[in-house]
Amino acid sequence: MTESPFVTHRSLLFTVAYEMLGSAADAEDVVQESWLRWADVDPSQVRDPRAYLVQIVTRQALNRLRSLSRSREEYVGEWLPEPLLTSPDVAEDVELAESVSIALLTVLETLGPVERAVFVLREVFEMPYSEIAEAVGKSATAVRQIARRARQHVAARQPRVRVSRSEQQAVVERFLASLRTGRLQELVEVMAPDVVLIADGGGLAAAALAPIHGRELVARVLARANRVEVAALEATAVWLNGALAARIEIDGELATALSLEVENGQVTRVYLVRNPQKLTRLDRPTELAR
Secondary structure: OOOOHHHHOHHHHHHHHHHHHOOHHHHHHHHHHHHHHHOOOOHHHOOOHHHHHHHHHHHHHHHHHHHHHHHHHOOOOOOOOOOOEOOHHHHHOHHHHHHOOHHHHHHHOOOOHHHHHHHHHHHHOOOOHHHHHHHHOOOHHHHHHHHHHHHHHHHHHOOOOOOOHHHHHHHHHHHHHHHHHOOHHHHHHHEEEEEEEEEEOOOOOOOOOOOEEOHHHHHHHHHHHHHOOHHHEEEEEEEEOOEEEEEEEEOOEEEEEEEEEEEOOEEEEEEEEOOHHHOOOOOOOOOOOO
16 A cells, blocks of 8 residues: 555645744644545546645635734734744755744744735745746746845845855853853853844743844843843753754753744854744654655
8 A cells, every 4th residue: 555645745735834834833724624635636636746736735824824913913022933943854855944934034023914825826836927926826937036125035045055064063062051051141242233033922921022133132131031031041052943053941841842943153042942833843853844
C-alpha cells in the first residue's frame, strides 16, 4: 500500500498555512479543513497531488486570513507570530529558515491576504505562476504583478542579511548571559544603537504596547523587568523558527519566547512573545518542509 498523498505532504501543507497565517493553531485548523476536502476527492483524477493539496490549503488559509483580519485589528498591543520549536536541521535549509523566521513573518503581516499568499507560494515554494493563479483565483498576469509588488514591499522592510549559524549563536549566547545577570552595560554592548524591541502580550501578559527604540532604553527596560525576577529567571537557548533563540521561565513556568535579529555581530531587533496562548508549541519540535 502507498501512503496517502495528504500524509506524505502534511508537513509541507502545515508550513504553507503557517507562513500565510503566522499562527500554528490556525494553520492546524486549515490543514484539518483541507483534509476534509481532500477526502471528497478521487485521487486517481488528480495529476499532481502536491500542487492540488497546496491549492486547497491556500484557499482555506485565504478564507481564514480574511476572517481573522478584524480580530487582529483589535488585538491589544503589538501582534507577533506564534513561535515554533524547530529542530536544528531547519537552520540547515537557509531558505526555509528565513521563510519561517519571526522577522519575515512579522513583515508578511503587513501584506494583504492575496499578496501574502502569492509571496509565500512564489518566493518560498517556487510554485509556477499558473498554479498560484488557480489557488488565489487570479490570472497568471495579475499574479506576476502581485508577486512583484509583494517582493518589493518585503525587501523594503526586511533586507536580506544572512547571518552564519556561528555568529547567531555567539550573539544569542552573549545576549542571554547579559539578560540572566541584568547588567545594563553588557546588554547595551551586545545591541546595535538603533535596536528595536517588540513585545506581544495580547492583553494577557505584561508587555510594552508599542515598539521600544534605542539600545539604552531597550537595555533599561530589559534590566528593569529582570531585576525583581532574576533569581527565579531561567533563560534557555532553543531553536525557534529555524534560528537560535530562547525560552524564558520564571519560577519554572514558561513566560516568554525570545527571538533576536542579528546583523554585524549585534542584536538589531528583540522579539518577545509573552501571550500565553502563543506559547503552546515550545515543548516538541514542529515538522516543517518545503
